[in-house]
Amino acid sequence: MAKDTSDQHPSGAHAEPTHQTRKSTEASPKSPGRRRFIAGLGAATAAVSTGVLAPIVAASSASARETPDLSTQSDFGGARSGNGLPASVTNKRVGEAFALRVAEATQDALVGPAINVNNGDSARYSDQGGTYTKGLPHDNFGRVDLQAFATFTDALNSGEFSDFQKIVVGGTRTLNGPQGGLAFDLEALDNVQFGQPIVPPAPATASAQNATELLEHYWASLLRDVAFTDYGSSALAAAAAAELGSQPTYFGPRIGGIVTPNLLFRGAFPGETLGPYISQFFIKPTAMGAQQISQQLVTYLPDIDYMTSFGDWLTVQNGNLTGDQNQIDPTRRYACKGRDLAAFTHVDVLYQAYFTAYCVLTSIGVPPNPGNPYIGSKTENGFGTFGAPDFAATLAEVATKALNAVWYQKWFVHLRPRPEAIGGIVQLLMTGQNNETDVTLSPVILSSVGLQQSFSKYGTWLLSQAFPEGSPTHPSYPTGHGTVAGACITVLKFFFNGSFVIPNPQVPSDDGLSLLDYTGSDAGHLTVNGELNKLGHNVSFGHGIHAGIHWRSDTDTSLLLGEAVALSFLKDRARTYNEPFTISIRKFDGTTATISNKGNP
Structure with a gap:
């Protein structure tokens, strides 16, 4: 084992x-x-x-x-x-x-169930202002209809398909697959067996951490169309770094205790602060067999944001659409700014970036994990096991397991509201309508420079969104993109040599039209593991912070949850292989996990 x-x-x-x-x-x-x-x-x-x-x-x-x-x-x-x-x-x-x-x-x-506890906001606020309610009917101030909410919680408590069909919804959008969290799996621990300490309660709505994460959203919305390579010279990025860095509850990376502009919206796992913001796996041209993959994206035109009027915001909370649509940029570009990452995650298949990363790994000649049993064999090679078909298919298989595990957390434990919903409460509080919500918020957000800057741009205290419909219709914590990322990255580390240094690193130009050689002093230190870690945050923060629909802690937690799901899956799968092997991988926290089928490693 x-x-x-x-x-x-x-x-x-x-x-x-x-x-x-x-x-x-x-x-x-x-x-x-x-x-x-x-x-x-x-x-x-x-x-x-x-x-x-x-x-x-x-x-x-x-x-x-x-x-x-x-x-x-x-x-x-x-x-x-x-x-x-x-x-x-x-x-x-x-x-x-x-x-x-x-x-x-x-x-x-024999592992038994994990401990799963939410942050108590549902019991704390009688109007459910700190709980996910999107897609249910709301009054004119965004307070959920409590009778409709009861039909929602009845279904979650019973788990019966028939009760889910009785949920009173507020519009045309349907709730996004809650029963996936109740699916069983035959090759990993059950969904209920993942929980603390990997998935702690989400930060409470009124907490300083929640306010700091919301503040990060407001700054990210202001920087949505600034190229990552321009952050170092951007006064706006400098202001964002200064205000976020002043908050003790900001948990992004720091150097010497300082948040610099080039560290904004990065993750803190090993290797993530090295090199360009965009992972090499997100930009390097590659191929899937005979099909060439340039990695240029269909993205959206700049300076067009959504849900900046309370009427549109309320329409979306009720589960309806405003009629707006994202405007496509006719020019294909490499991901070079926050809006590009948001556009990618708006329509991707959740394991897509990691399958493409698999293609890049093979096309640049990354060797297999040193524990691969076929290394040095003169008589055979891996194929259906420890070979390319195994590598590729396992990514899709583990992605589904990860998605169902996080769906259990979202719907049946935490019910964390989306950032856009708390932006609506900010609007009420900042316009003197405190009596229309039970929720109070920290002065970290209400007195912030970032919030005032956003108001100056949009004329509203609402959090602008990259998509006209805002977030998907499922709770925020943790994130599906992040959990799938954690699982798929762990599988890639299992199959490939994570310490391999990526040759000829590149960086998108500030307009995304070309790739340039990256010549920074750390160019020779960009490893497979580090760039995979970075890819996970690129995608999940692209879907979250840059789009405005997920909190930082959603992503950080979900990557660890996905890793845990993948390790459970790989441990169960280990005994199905006929080849004796022992494989070690570097986890997100920098420690080593070992998977083996030949005794206690």
């Missing part, structure tokens, strides 16, 4: 009483591989072998009998003796496959 350096599952389930049982199971000898692993868990699987599994076994027995193995004395690693395999199943490999599935399910079940 694989482990990370903490020897505890990243979900935080070490706090559960079942953890000691799990650890004692992990301590059992497992070499020389998956068959001993199955045998060692034969007794443990007996406790969960009846009931649910029986119909599945019955349905598969007929096909199992088609290729019998006469060596029926084997118990298939405990499958015959204790875990419910019917006597009619005589094929040895079918029995081993069954035992493996049950053994891994048992091991995952």
Whole structure:
């Protein structure tokens, strides 16, 4: 069984009483591989072998009998003796496959549920002003209809499909897939097993941290059309860096305690403060087989923002559309500013950037992870396992698992409102309509330079949006883009050598029309791991901070959640490989996780 350096599952389930049982199971000898692993868990699987599994076994027995193995004395690693395999199943490999599935399910079940707690805002505000309510009907001040809200919470509490069909919505937009959070997975921990400390309660609406994150949004909206390469000479970027840097609850990267303009809207994982703002994986031309990929984007025209009138804002909160549409820039450009990143994430397939990164990794010749079992082989190479088809397909597979895990957090734990919703409360408070909301906000935002600058530009205290419809119709925390990013990046680190230095780094010109050689002093230090970390924040902050629809903590938390989902998935998958291997990857926090199927690494 694989482990990370903490020897505890990243979900935080070490706090559960079942953890000691799990650890004692992990301590059992497992070499020389998956068959001993199955045998060692034969007794443990007996406790969960009846009931649910029986119909599945019955349905598969007929096909199992088609290729019998006469060596029926084997118990298939405990499958015959204790875990419910019917006597009619005589094929040895079918029995081993069954035992493996049950053994891994048992091991995952022993982890137990994680602790999942929200920030208490739903109970704190009787008008639900600190809770996600977009798509439900609201009054003229943006307060949700509480009877409609009750139909919403009834569905979340019951989990019944029929109750979700009874939710009273306020417009034509439908809620975005809440039942995905209730889907089960057969090759990773269950959604309910991810939680604290990876996913703590979201910052409370009235907290200084929430206000600081909202302040970052207002500055990002003002800088949406400033090229990242111009931040160093931009007075606006300097003002943003100074005000954000003065806040102790600003958790972006600093150098010597200072937030510089070139550090704005970056993540703080290893390698993210090196080189250009845009990851090399977002701009380097590549190919998918014979199809060339230039990485130039269809983006939006500058200086056109949305939801800057209270009427439009209220229309959108009720789940309707204003009739506005994003205006397409006729010129294709490399991503060079915040609006470009927002445009990409407006229409992307969530794992798209990481599949493209996979193409870049192969086209620039990045070697496989040093633990790949085929390195040095003179007789064979990886293909369906530890080869290109495995690399590519696994990205899509883990993305779905990550998405369902974060959907559980969004809908069934946190219900964090979108930044645009709190921008509406800012509007009420700044126009003297305090009696129309139960929510109070920190002076960090209400007395800020960034808020005043935004008012000077738009004539409103609302948070401008890059999209006319604002955010999607699902809660904010954590983010789907970020969780998929964390999972896919972890898979890429599993398959590729993360310490490889990327050759010939480039940077988009300030108009995005060309790529220039990057010649900074750190040009020789841009590694695969660092640029993958950067890519995750590029995409998720592009969808969040630059578009105005997700908080910084949504992304930072979601990347860690995605990593935890991928590690769970890879640990379960490890025993399905026939090749013995031990692979190490560098996690987002800089520590090492090890995945192996040949004993305790």
